[in-house]
Amino acid sequence: MTSRSAPDRLLSVLGAFDHEHSALSLTEIARRAGLSLTTAHRLVGALTAWGALERDRSGVYQVGLRLWELAALAPRGPALRQIALPYLEDLYEATHENVQLAVRDGTEVVYIEWISGRSAVGVHIRIGARWPLHATGVGLALLAHDDPARQEEYCAGPLAAFTPYTLTDPVRLRRQLAEVRRTGVAVSDRQVTDDALSVAAPVRGAGGTVVAAVSVVVPRSEAQVPVLAPAVRIAARGISRALGWRPERG
Structure with a gap:
């Protein structure tokens, strides 16, 4: 050995x-x-x-x-969290639901901030928790804007299932990622637990590259995606601008 x-x-x-x-x-x-x-x-x-x-x-x-x-020196950890926190708090005040901020690490998302609503749906999330990209709203938002070759490698699997609704079919996953790019938001419906739905949007850095994702998680029975999507987009756009991104640059 x-x-x-x-x-x-x-x-x-x-x-x-x-x-x-x-x-x-x-x-x-x-x-x-x-x-x-x-x-x-x-x-x-x-x-x-x-x-x-x-x-x-x-x-x-x-x-x-x-x-x-x-760890506090990591640009994708506490530094990003500090910049994003005012916008996450605004999103929480607008929804009173679980609000999350996550970054990508390989084939997983890592949650770096989480604001929990008092009566919000229970989630299996804590700061530092990891989940596969395809099983979460933030993960779908990040994966949808990845390099096409790396995206295809991920879609080829294997794709772990956590509920009967988890996206484990590569064809369906590719279709979902295309929809994320088209609409600007990712919807994860009962993929981790069978009672929760999340709506997520990508956060861009100064150069326009997607560096994080923000989401709100709500009870599936009460989910109103058309109402939640604009609020999540506004939060993600605010964080992106605070990071130096300007639409005309990317």
């Missing part, structure tokens, strides 16, 4: 943490990272000294504030 490099081992320690495993003992870190206990002890010690990990009084480790400070 090929030995792993020191950077790979360090990254495997950090990769041991996720939303379901946010607090781990040293033994758990070693097991999840595929490392010996001795190696894990040494690497965890170094990461803790630097601030990437923090250890509580019971000996359990969690992600440290130093990583949060670095």
Whole structure:
């Protein structure tokens, strides 16, 4: 077996943490990272000294504030969220439903902001959550404006199903993406849960490239897409302009 490099081992320690495993003992870190206990002890010690990990009084480790400070520098993370937040809040005030902002990472969307309505439909979303592109409104909005070759590669599958309504047929997915480009909004109907519908629109950067997507998620039984679509478009357009996009430039 090929030995792993020191950077790979360090990254495997950090990769041991996720939303379901946010607090781990040293033994758990070693097991999840595929490392010996001795190696894990040494690497965890170094990461803790630097601030990437923090250890509580019971000996359990969690992600440290130093990583949060670095993440705050990411242009597609907190920086984008800060610019977008006023427009997301306006969209929430207009709908009083769940409002989301997401970016693309490979074949998935990553949610970087979420405003939850008090009586809004329940969603399986939290900041940092990931879902396949084809199964969400924001994902469809992002995928529809991707490079045609990469778009076709994604449509070729495999396409995971979460409900009987999830788009898993490449032909239907391609048709849906064409409709997104035509209308400027993406509608995801019961694709993740069978009681929710989302309406999303793309957010463009200064050069006109789609860099994010914003959406509102409502109970499917109460969804009024013709009413929601203009509000979502206005929010996406406002964020785009705040990022420097001008229609005449792209």
